[in-house]
Amino acid sequence: MQLDESLQIYIIESRDLLQQMEEALLTLEQNPGDEEKINAIFRAAHTIKGSAGLFGLDFIISFTHVAESVLDKVRNGEIEVTEEIVALFLEVGDFISKLIDHVAEGTTPNAETLVVNDSLIHRLNVYLEAKQTAKAVAELPVATVTAAEPGALESMDTAETGCWHLSLRFGPDTFRSGMDPFSFLRYMNTMGRIVHMVTLTQALPALEEMDAESCFLGFEISYESQASKVEIEGIFDFVRDDCEIHILPPHGQIQHYIDLIDRLSNEDMKLGEILLKCGTLTPNELEAALAKQANPATGDKQPIGQTLVNEQLVQPAVVNAALEKQRQVKETKNAESNYIRIDANKLDELINLVGELIIAGAGATLISNKIGDSAMNEATSNISTLVEQVRDSALALRMVQIGATFSRFNRVVRDVSKELGKDIRLEISGEETELDKTVVEKISDPLTHLVRNSMDHGIESAEVRVAKGKPAYGTLKLNAFHDSGSIVIEVSDDGAGLNRDKILAKAIDKGLVSPEQSLSDKDIYNLIFEAGFSTADAVSNLSGRGVGMDVVKRNIQALRGTIDIQSRPGLGCTMSIRLPLTLAIIDGFLVGVADSSYVVPLDMVVECIELSTADYESSVNDQRNFINLRGEVLPYLKLRDEFESKGEPPARQNIVVMQYANQKIGLVVDKLIGEFQTVIKPLGKVFENVKGIGGFTILGSGSVALVLDVPRMMQLANAEQYRESEIAL
DSSP states (O other), rough: OOHHHHHHHHHHHHHHHHHHHHHHHHHHHTTTTTTHHHHHHHHHHHHHHHHHHHTTTTTHHHHHHHHHHHHHHHHHHHSOOOOHHHHHHHHHHHHHHHHHHHHHHTOOOOOHHHHHHHHHHHHHHHHHHHHHHHHHHHGGGGGOSSSSSTTTTTTIIIIIIIEEEEEEETTTTTTTTTHHHHEEEEEEEHHHHHHOOOOOOTOOOOOGGGGGGGGOOOEEEEEEEOOHHHHHHHHHHGGGGEEEEEEEOHHHHHHHHHHHHSSSSOOOOOOHHHHHTTSSOHHHHHHHHHHHHOOOTTOOOOOOHHHHHHHHOOOOHHHHHHHHHHHHHHHHHHHHOOOOOOOHHHHHHHHHHHHHHHHHHHHHHHHHHHOOOOOHHHHHHHHHHHHHHHHHHHHTTEEEEEEHHHTTHHHHHHHHHHTTOOOEEEEOOTTOOEEEEEHHHHHHHHHHHHHHHHIISOOOHHHHHHHHTTTSSSSEEEEEEETEEEEEEEEEEEOOOOOHHHHHHHHHHTTTTTTTTOOHHHHHHHHGSSSSOOOOOOOOOOSSOOOOOHHHHHHHHHTTTTEEEETTTTTTEEEEEEEEOOSEEEEEEEEEETTEEEEEGGGGGGEEEOOOOOHHHHHHOOOOEEETTTTEEEEEHHHHTTTTOOOOOOSSEEEEEEEETTTEEEEEEEEEEEEEEEOOOOOOOTTTTTEEEEEEEEETTTTTTEOOHHHHHHHHHHHHHHHHHHHOO
């Protein structure tokens, strides 16, 4: 793999980790005692820092290291999880994301970024310095405890002085073997410096029992050296078989070992192999520990990691890091076996090719039908079936769950709530609902605007809510579900709802509607999507300037979607966004009017019925464009009239009954052609604002058919029906 590819993977994975970190922080704010979330946050920061080392990203390493140090103390219970520290680490996450952006752009942090960097490090250091001061004061009495027992100097040496700590117990036969313990101590000074040493005398027997040839010496040594653990251990090679030796690295070295473990490749290794590779364990120590574990006489049934810790061969933090590495490798292997990352552009190219295949297949089928050869017809039919399966599989590759988009609003709701001084809780449902990746990317901004507006304008202050008999806290809900080939995304709140009279008065005042104009409640609510329209009494940082809702509607319409408002005064408001599942290829239903062909989404087709002569004559004579469909009023549009087709209609016309968002509409056409796999191609800029047209497709014959925008046509029909009813009154 090339370095550039590895760096791209690092960027993608870091952003995923930061997203997980943010979600864990928001959960931790509600439940400060959740250790799993604390560990998840630490792991995310630790992994980002460790991987940054592979690419020499020092500015990420240096910053994340400080944050990680604070998180380590949080993990160890030395720092309490508070609202302030959660807020600080949300800022830390944002800043790391900014550093990742620098990596993605191939730039280094600029002056502005460095200012933020220094500010955050200063705030993080407040926690570190406070704890270090408290710890130093707390441990002052410990300094008076001498090394009466093995390992008693461990905490002082490794944590405070940054020196190696050696516990030496020379065996009774050391002198008899011709060895001088002090010669080893002198040799140690050639590789470093003995900073402090305590001689242990408690093994000495009474004078009358002492054997002058036996050695009873033991030492606790604080040792300063740049040598590795293997090199230090090598000093005692000649007395290894008759000595008990424990070598613990300095505190800084522990972090070094942990960093090395993080940087190890994702190979499937045993715990001992990991510890050997990072240098915290020597082969002799591992061999001895394994031998002890394998010896039934010792009764050691513990995992090797626990044995190493008990033998004081490796610090618990290093063993935990190695175990964490093993877990990550296992998870990565499992994930890699199920998923691969694919460039989205390659998927787009695949979808385009599938689209061209569908068009070519339609042409082949048409030619086959003209020839009339049964064998060829069967072959083209089989190919069409396979092409349809390939199409469905290709489109499924682009489907992603909307949950990741929804989860980002936890942070938005939290931050906006604090800014507004309101207590607002977010409820999410339907996060497993899938839709096209392109739609997910483009729906995020409109959703953000709707959420912020609901929080600012919809949900009342706590005082007002309590006065109305509501809970002091407001509730904002995000929901998604599939419905008739569309995905519906709802943003609802339990606030005051839209003020119909206020909206209408404002619209009249701005000249958007005339006082004499008769509008339904739905039409009045839709006025909030007009550019520059706002009923806010004051402009805030969030909203009130009338900028945004028109963009929301425009962005949704660009996705061939619609937005609907349902408001209940005093009880709340629901914004329903309805979007197509995919933007590229659909199952269509082909109809004909005069010499033209049109396509409607097959998912919306309910049934096809014949337009009776009586209904046709009524539409001509009385301008009545609706029929009685089994007791239900069905408005309809005549495509011949809508597109000003020339010529006389045939004697027999049909109505295609369409359903969208629980509403029905009929489209009167000359002929029904049948199902058609439709590759939707966008209209050019000249035609993109034509109402009722969502794009075009190419038929097997090479001719063009327009793809109808049914939701928009439905709005036109409803508006026409409303005008007719008003005239009738």
